[in-house]
Structures are given as structure tokens and as C-alpha cells.
Amino acid sequence: MEAKSRRNAVKLAESDAGIVGRGQPRNGQCGHLRIENAGKIYRSRGAAVTAIDGCSLQVPPGGLYVVVGPSGCGKTTLLNAIAGFDTLTAGEIFLDEELIAAPGRALRPGPDRIVVFQQGALFPWKTVLDNVTCGLVAQGRVPRREAEARAVSLMGRVGLQGIERQYPGEISSGMRRRVEIIRALITAPKVLLLDEPFRALDALTKSVMHEYLLELYDMERKTVFFITHDLEEAIFLGDQVVVMSTRPGRVKKVITIDLPRPRNHRMLATERFLALKREAIEAVHEEALKAFEAGERELA
Numbered sequence: 163m164e165a166k167s168r169r170n171a172v173k174l175a176e177s178d179a180g181i182v183g184r185g186q187p188r189n190g191q192c193g194h195l196r197i198e199n200a201g202k203i204y205r206s207r208g209a210a211v212t213a214i215d216g217c218s219l220q221v222p223p224g225g226l227y228v229v230v231g232p233s234g235c236g237k238t239t240l241l242n243a244i245a246g247f248d249t250l251t252a253g254e255i256f257l258d259e260e261l262i263a264a265p266g267r268a269l270r271p272g273p274d275r276i277v278v279f280q281q282g283a284l285f286p287w288k289t290v291l292d293n294v295t296c297g298l299v300a301q302g303r304v305p306r307r308e309a310e311a312r313a314v315s316l317m318g319r320v321g322l323q324g325i326e327r328q329y330p331g332e333i334s335s336g337m338r339r340r341v342e343i344i345r346a347l348i349t350a351p352k353v354l355l356l357d358e359p360f361r362a363l364d365a366l367t368k369s370v371m372h373e374y375l376l377e378l379y380d381m382e383r384k385t386v387f388f389i390t391h392d393l394e395e396a397i398f399l400g401d402q403v404v405v406m407s408t409r410p411g412r413v414k415k416v417i418t419i420d421l422p423r424p425r426n427h428r429m430l431a432t433e434r435f436l437a438l439k440r441e442a443i444e445a446v447h448e449e450a451l452k453a454f455e456a457g458e459r460e461l462a
Contacts, residue, residue: 175322182229191384193352194258195221195244201252201410202239213239221353226379226386228400230393230446232453236411237389238357244387245355246271258354262402273301276346280358284345285331286336290317291326292346301349309348316344319381320374336367340374347382356388360395369427376425393442397435398425404444408453415445 200217221227225359231238242248243393255263262368284293294317295309304312308349310324314326320340330338339359346354360368372395379386390396396403397419397458405415419438429435 167446171410174194191223192258193221193223193225194256195353195385196256196259197240198244199253199254199256200240200243200250200263202236202243202248202383203251207448212410213250215412216430217406217412218403219404219416221385221387224383225400226399227300227404228318228388228390228396228402229404229406230390230396230442231406231411231414232408232446232450233391234409234453235449236409237406240367240411241277241355241387244353245275245277246275258328266346273297275341275355276351276353277343277355277357278339278342278346278359284342284344286330289327290322290333292339293330293341293417294348297345297349303349312342312348316348317341320344320377334367335363337369339363343375347378347384351384353385353387356386358390361391368395373426375399376423382422393439393446394430397421397438397442401436403442405442405449408449414449417441417445418447429462444451 172432183300197217197219201215202213205211208267217236217240220229229240231237243250246256246262246269249265249267249269251265253264256262261267262270262272262275276283283298288296289308291313294313295306298304298309298312299306314323317326317340322337322340322344325333325337332343333341342359343356360371363371376399386397388396393403397417398421400419403417403419404413405417406412407414415457417438421432421434421438
């Protein structure tokens, strides 16, 4: 019954938000991410460490791409370069054909690329409503009252009604994750960058969060760049699963996830899901063995 109610909310939200149709990106087709031969070399104790090298990938507007790979393969390094938090030493990254990262280019994070971090980043002294609206209000794009109305509407669609005046410490970890994702989406970024946002959650809460994220994705159809160690999570959420090699990180394989949308937990037991999982495990396991044999440590 709860899932049915959420699906009905999605249908109402599509017309309310001006979405072209279920499964379609918003008007304008924003969010085309193009990574061309990206490379990053760090200095560690006087030695050069190549985190990523010759890394190329294209994410179409409205695509949900999930990046997996062994610890230290450069997943977070790549995400930070897209976000504007870290520089490249080789290659280029474009967003809607605008250069956003290249060697020697100044760091320029922007509201067109919003990150949801693994450890969480809500302000504990602000209410849930103030947390959700703070970015929109600070940017001066809409009056506070309109920002609050948008926030309440969006929160209601993912089961967060009635907690607007509570503080982050008074709500569950799963609720906090939803609040952070809504805070990111309400500013209408071109790309949503998710850095293992559900890693610290228990299995049951994580499963629920997957379905909520997909509901939000079906509503907003933003470009999503998601990194994780969890292969089941990657396959359940993604349009494509990008398998990275061990350091230096390169794109080893891109697995097309041809599971229909909307998705629900019942897909986890289907033959097609299990076949995709076996394919991903084989690709990642090979790289994990290489990393183990080389004595890799989690640096990215």
C-alpha cells in the first residue's frame, strides 16, 4: 500500500514539476557529462602515485551511472574532479560541452554539480526545513516562502511530511539521507554526485532508501554519478555500471543494465538481475585480486 501511494505521488509530481513523461529528462536535456582521458597524479611521501590514468566516459543527460571498483581505484578522485574539489593532471571533463576540469584550471565547484557525501553534511543547528531550503535561499533564486513551499511538497512525496520543524539529530539515519538528497535536488543541479551515500546504513534501511532514490530519480530525471562498493546496489540503481580497474584507475568495462523501470526489490531475485550481478562480480573480482596482490590501500 505504501509503495502504491508513493507511485501515485510520483504521477502527480510529474505534471506538477513539468516533466515531459515518466523516464524522460526534463526540457533542455541538461547534464551531459563527458570525461576525456582524465588523469590524476598525487605526491605521497615524495613519491608519485597515479590515481587515475586515461579515464574516459560519457554520461548522457538524465543517465544514472554507477561506478564500482576495488578500494583505491580512483572512484572518489574522479568524483571530486567532476565536483570541482580536485584538479586533474591530464585530460578534460566537460559538462554540457563546457570545460569544468583540466590541468592548470582553477577549482570551480558550482551549483550545477551537487555532492551528497557518505558521512552526511546536514547542519545540526538548523531544522530539517531550513537545511533543505538553505542553498536555494542563499543563492537568492526564490523568496524564502516559495523555497519552503517547494521543500514541503518534495519532502511529502518521499514520506518526510511532518518533520519540517525537527532537527537532524531527532530523525533516523534513513530520513537524514533523504533530506540530504532533497536538499541537493531542490536547487536543480545539472548533475547529482553521490559518494556512497548509503554505506553506513543497515541492510533494511538501505533497501528502502534505494526505492526512495529511484522514486526521486523518476520524478526529476537528473543526471546521477554514483560511486559504491556494493554491486547489488549498483545493478539495482543504474542504467550503466562502470567497472574501474585497480590503480591507476581506468574504465575496464561498462555493463548495460537492461532491467525495466520503475524498479522494486522483487527484481533482486530475477534471473536477469542475478546474471548481471555475476557479470559484475567477475569483472570486479579480477581487479580486486590485482589490488590485493599489489598491496593496495584505500586512497581514493
